[in-house]
Amino acid sequence: xxxxxxxxxxxxxxIRKLKEISYQEIRAKVNEIFDLLGGVERFVSLGDKVLxxxxxxxxxxxxxxxxxxxxxxxxxxxLIHPLASEVWIGDSSGVSTKSATERTMDSINLKxxxxxxxxxxLRNFDEEGKRIIEIGLxxxxxxxxxxxxxVFEADKVINVPKLKTHNFTVMTCAVKNTFGCLPxxxxxxxxxxxxxxxxxxHALINxxxxxxxxxxxxxxxxxMEGEGPSWGKPIETKxxxxxxxxxxxxxxxxxxxxFKPGRIPTIKVAEDRNLNPDRIEILGEELKEVSFxxxxxxxxxxxxxxxxxxxxGLTSRVRMDENKCVRCGICAKNCPVKAIELNPYPRVDERKxxxxxxCHELCPVGAVKIxxxxxxxxxxxxxx
Ligand code: SF4
Ligand code: SF4
Numbered sequence: 001x002x003x004x005x006x007x008x009x010x011x012x013x014x015i016r017k018l019k020e021i022s023y024q025e026i027r028a029k030v031n032e033i034f035d036l037l038g039g040v041e042r043f044v045s046l047g048d049k050v051l052x053x054x055x056x057x058x059x060x061x062x063x064x065x066x067x068x069x070x071x072x073x074x075x076x077x078x079l080i081h082p083l084a085s086e087v088w089i090g091d092s093s094g095v096s097t098k099s100a101t102e103r104t105m106d107s108i109n110l111k112x113x114x115x116x117x118x119x120x121x122l123r124n125f126d127e128e129g130k131r132i133i134e135i136g137l138x139x140x141x142x143x144x145x146x147x148x149x150x151v152f153e154a155d156k157v158i159n160v161p162k163l164k165t166h167n168f169t170v171m172t173c174a175v176k177n178t179f180g181c182l183p184x185x186x187x188x189x190x191x192x193x194x195x196x197x198x199x200x201x202h203a204l205i206n207x208x209x210x211x212x213x214x215x216x217x218x219x220x221x222x223x224m225e226g227e228g229p230s231w232g233k234p235i236e237t238k239x240x241x242x243x244x245x246x247x248x249x250x251x252x253x254x255x256x257x258x259f260k261p262g263r264i265p266t267i268k269v270a271e272d273r274n275l276n277p278d279r280i281e282i283l284g285e286e287l288k289e290v291s292f293x294x295x296x297x298x299x300x301x302x303x304x305x306x307x308x309x310x311x312x313g314l315t316s317r318v319r320m321d322e323n324k325c326v327r328c329g330i331c332a333k334n335c336p337v338k339a340i341e342l343n344p345y346p347r348v349d350e351r352k353x354x355x356x357x358x359c360h361e362l363c364p365v366g367a368v369k370i371x372x373x374x375x376x377x378x379x380x381x382x383x384x
Contacts, residue, residue, distance in 0.1 A: 011277040013243035015285040035045040036283040051154035055162040059107040065222040065234035070108040072219040082160035090123035096185040134150035138202035159213035163220035167299035167357040172248035173253040174216035192336035197265035217242035225294040247298040326366035331359035
């Protein structure tokens, strides 16, 4: 396990604003981000095998802002392809069936890139080798989980998250994105073991430290606000930003979204563990020129800091909309604690439900609704 003392990356975060969301403009801004951070050769050496880790949550259209825009991925591939011996794009989608990651890659035509870049390979983590590692969950002890072997085979990992709100983690950006390096059902296992945001944040941070990305480049061309990470509203932020230190990148991300960093569970836990930088140098655009006021998720997840008898009453509940539901069973199959039964529509056992919102995240038709509690709205909203 990497200790905080091993983290000696630069605390610079570079931000670039796009005039328009086009490949030409994205490529120009990605190149400028690398230049501001010291040039591509600082991050990729001749002959390196480079793994690009985007957010490939579930099959999607670019306009939904759910997954990393393939044009951001291609701009990075184009830049590093001449230097690298091999370039891989790899991920495991949120749904724990083998075909889901491939269908997500196909939904944004990633296979087309193979024709243009001969050293490029797509790596579906659900169908490849794994390595078992031990991760800490804070007060909840330690567990063993499998991480994609590709992470250990790569000389460099470039993390390419999408900027979104998240019902369970408030936001998802650099640190959260490496959770996708766990193949298939491993993600549900972590949810089942790390049920509260604090222990889940420890898990996310420890997975991130095991993956050790050399750089995070955030796709904030079109971001997501509200009910992220799947069913929120796209918001045209027209930004690309990034840096070597993921904790610095996430602090900047929270400020761009208009959220207080201390209210984001992963940032708070990173602070408690002395992983956050004391000072961040912003390059490119001024932060105040690129800050928004994202609508927060309405899951009431911040109530989890309260004793369990209180948060159980404050955190929002999930409800299935039978008019929308197509009875595919994805919610039941992916519920970490098997709280959902199909009969013939899904029914949630409230006593078992740990309110992780995975069913909301993974339902392919948006039939899982988050029912906000009145008291939670009064007590918790507006402060994230
Ligand atoms: S709620 Fe969504 S995921 Fe669950 S069975 Fe219905 S359509 Fe499928
Ligand atoms: S029912 Fe939904 S929110 Fe509840 S534990 Fe299962 S996946 Fe999580």
